[in-house]
Amino acid sequence: MLATGGASIWAFLAPAGVHLPVRFLGFEAVLLQVDTLSRLMGIIFGLIAAAAVLYSYSSGASNRQTAFALGYVGTSLGAVFAGDWLTMVFFWELMAVTSTLLVWDYGGEAIRAGFRYAFYHGLGGSLLMAAVVWHYTVVDSFLFSASSGLVAGIPTALAAVGIGVNVGFVGLHAWLPDTYPRPQIAASVFLSVYTTKTGVYGLARAFPDGHIAIAYMGAAMAMxxxxxxxxQHDMRRLLxxxxxxxxxxxxxxxxxxxxxxxxxxxxxxxxxxxxxxxxxxxxxxxxxxxxxxxxxxxxxxxxxxxxxxxxxxxxxxxxxxxxxxxxxxxxxxxxxxxxxxxxxxxxxxxxxxxxxxxxxxxxxxxxxxxxxxxxxxxxxxxxxxxxxxxxxxxxxxxxxxxxxxxxxxxxxxxxxxxxxxxxxxxxxxxxxxxxxxxxxxxxxxxxxxxxxxxxxxxxxNPVMFYGTRGLVRGLTELYAAVDRVVAGGAYAIARRLSHPYPVLNWLRVRATSVEREFRPGSLRATIAASIALMVVVLSGVLLGLLF
Structure with a gap:
């Protein structure tokens, strides 16, 4: 609570300007930039986090949940204080990860809602990243100071849709009422604050002079x-x-x-x-x-x-x-x-x-x-x-x-x-x-x-609505199946370790059988196939890195 309150005070008092310029993989980046927009976001993000931490502590939230929540707060602050698109997208994606963990932590129905939430925000973040890369090919810089917003055309279209996921554009908002009512009550307080408002901040960075289509979309969202x-009859769904x-x-x-x-x-x-x-x-x-x-x-x-x-x-x-x-x-x-x-x-x-x-x-x-x-x-x-x-x-x-x-x-x-x-x-x-x-x-x-x-x-948008539900249901069942296999395997190992003699007898019989069936030619063929497979995989990875 003191740390988040201190972040709010720091945001209010910090001098304006670029504070942490760096070079990363040959690109110019600014890890910390304070201007009127980021200052306002930092003040309110830190202030409400202090109140939310106190509420969380008083509402029976676990230490792990609070840790995920503070990670969510920290990545949101990283996004709004970034001075370039690359850094902002990096923290944007981390914000999606930490908020998903915050949802998942409660278990039960929150697991499935968290998968759907992660799917939407992974898609939105990928579109925003594509917009930023396209912007770089034109401007030759990721810095906010290099241009006023994103380059018009394909980059702004991609960014509008990508950021539109975060702010809940009509047709891209299904994750919001699906997710926020699911987790523990204190987690919902944190979730109500950061993702959508960081999205509004990103929208203002991408469109500093506005756009009439975005204005009409906002009015449609409001209505x-x-x-x-x-x-709605469910309180948190209404909210x-x-x-x-x-x-x-x-x-x-x-x-x-x-x-x-x-x-x-x-x-x-x-x-x-x-x-x-x-x-x-x-x-x-x-x-x-x-x-x-x-x-x-x-x-x-x-x-x-x-x-x-x-x-x-x-x-x-x-x-x-x-x-x-x-x-x-x-x-x-x-x-x-x-x-x-x-x-x-x-x-x-x-x-x-x-x-x-x-x-x-x-x-x-x-x-x-x-x-x-x-x-x-x-x-x-x-x-x-x-x-x-x-x-x-x-x-x-x-x-x-x-x-x-x-x-x-x-x-x-x-x-x-x-x-x-x-x-x-x-x-x-x-x-x-x-x-x-x-x-x-x-x-x-x-x-x-x-x-x-x-x-x-x-x-x-029935394809996206029902398609993501089916995908999430499949991912949830896969997660449950893997969980059963891992849990069953761990139990079997623990049981065998407590009674090792049947395992040792089985290994001795198996070793004798393998020795009788051993053929040098088949071993060489197996090694050759393994090497060939490894070469194919590494070649694919190398081509991916180069192109």
């Missing part, structure tokens, strides 16, 4: 994510779809590309990390205390878990963009940016997603905490560590909501035209909240009757 979230939706706001800001939009995108990165981590913390407390993940099995928990209910309410108002909370600030920057650029469709999609967000979290709060349920819960309060972690994050949500200038001071882009507390803006936020309340009242009964809605990937 589709919130629609699917509304249909996972809202990651896609909220990251959609950030992607839209990066795509719009103006100074205001960039400031809004990264203000939303900062704010989203805080309130989403807090939402996963509160959901984790409910799951740990009640033993259920389903909202329709819950109710009346506010009187049993009052502190958790208060923390949830603050986080819910923040993600929904209610005036006085941090989400209101960053969402306002993004909608103003879309309005100034006359991007009417994007503006109204973001506004509609805002109404849907209010509806989702009114639903979450109603079913989990505030509805009357003819059932008495025998649950303990959240423990002191969980309460301290949730209290600290809750305070930041209110701080940045009431005093946005504290956040504006570290943002890239410009907030010169931001009028956060203009009466018209506050009225807009209140209208969205009222529409959300009315909307939930209208759809409450129909939504309660819907048990399952097929994922959008199953409709628009």
């Amino acid at each position: 589709i994510g919130v629609i699917y979230a509304l249909f 996972s779809y809202h990651i896609q939706s909220q990251v959609g706001y950030m992607v839209a800001g990066v795509g719009i590309g103006t100074a205001m939009a960039t400031a809004g995108a990264f203000a939303h990165v900062f704010n989203h990390i805080l309130y989403k981590a807090l939402l996963f913390m509160t959901a984790g407390v409910v799951i740990a205390r009640t033993g259920t993940e389903r909202l329709d099995d819950l109710g009346g928990l506010a009187k049993h878990l009052p502190f958790t209910a208060l923390a949830f309410t603050i986080a819910a108002l923040s993600i929904s963009g209610f005036p006085g909370f941090n989400g209101f600030v960053s969402k306002g920057l993004l909608t103003v940016a879309a309005h100034e650029e006359h991007l009417t469709v994007i503006y109204y999609l973001l506004m509609a997603a805002g109404v849907g967000t209010f509806m989702s979290f009114i639903k979450f709060g109603y079913y989990a905490f505030f509805r009357d349920l003819d059932r008495e819960w025998d649950v303990d309060w959240s423990n002191w560590g969980q309460r301290v972690a949730m209290l600290g994050v809750s305070a930041l949500l209110v701080l940045f909501g009431l005093f946005p200038q504290t956040l504006f001071a570290v943002l890239p882009g410009s907030t010169a035209h931001a009028h956060t507390f203009a009466p018209s803006h506050i009225l807009e936020g209140l209208i969205l909240a009222a529409l959300g309340l009315v909307g939930f009242a209208v759809v409450k009964k129909p939504l309660s009757r819907i048990a399952h809605v097929p994922d959008v990937d199953a409709i628009i």
Whole structure:
């Protein structure tokens, strides 16, 4: 916890510029570069990691899980502080490995989800690497300073799809709601923070001037994510779809590309990390205390878990963009940016997603905490560590909501035209909240009757959706078969070592049999075949290295 908090302080105080230039295999690389963008990411990554470690320790997470989580944090920091594409991709891939290990550590259903997660991120990382290599053939440098973003054309197309996996582009997002509800509750807090937000950072590096197609994709993510979230009864699955939706706001800001939009995108990165981590913390407390993940099995928990209910309410108002909370600030920057650029469709999609967000979290709060349920819960309060972690994050949500200038001071882009507390803006936020309340009242009964809605990937991309499921199922069965063989072999060896005489007798009989059957010609043929096979394999490896 001290190390991650120290990383946040260092990111805030570190002087801007290139700090660790090196040459690696003849290529120029920068292992550490501090600018406005990386500084902001470093501050929030370190800050939330400190709270997440405290929550993890207080939630019964194993030391091994915490080690994987800290490895995940470290590789994410490595990616955002890299000063060149080669270093960034290196840490990007390590981030995928460490996050997969974090998912797998819990076992059970998380194993299969982890395989699917690894498949998607391996594919995305490979596409990004291809984009970076293509970029190098044109620019002759991996350094960020060598060009403004990636070279237009094939490299940017490859990068958009590769990074799109990480941020959850529509059609590439199935891993997100599939994976994040599976691991231990504290692991979900870490997972909600780093992969998608590092993806937004990578998108801004690749497209520093924005791209209209990315802006529209972001708006579509915001709307589709919130629609699917509304249909969920599993708490963490609902929160996972809202990651896609909220990251959609950030992607839209990066795509719009103006100074205001960039400031809004990264203000939303900062704010989203805080309130989403807090939402996963509160959901984790409910799951740990009640033993259920389903909202329709819950109710009346506010009187049993009052502190958790208060923390949830603050986080819910923040993600929904209610005036006085941090989400209101960053969402306002993004909608103003879309309005100034006359991007009417994007503006109204973001506004509609805002109404849907209010509806989702009114639903979450109603079913989990505030509805009357003819059932008495025998649950303990959240423990002191969980309460301290949730209290600290809750305070930041209110701080940045009431005093946005504290956040504006570290943002890239410009907030010169931001009028956060203009009466018209506050009225807009209140209208969205009222529409959300009315909307939930209208759809409450129909939504309660819907048990399952097929994922959008199953409709628009069935080959990837069902193909990866089949691949993951096959890999899981292969993993289980290998595990059985290894475990069985280890048991057999241990048993034979404890009773060695039958083995020695078998070896003596076998040696006599081999001696009778020995033929020098067959031995020479076997050696020749082995050498030929080795030559073929080594030749293939050499050709691969050369070409």
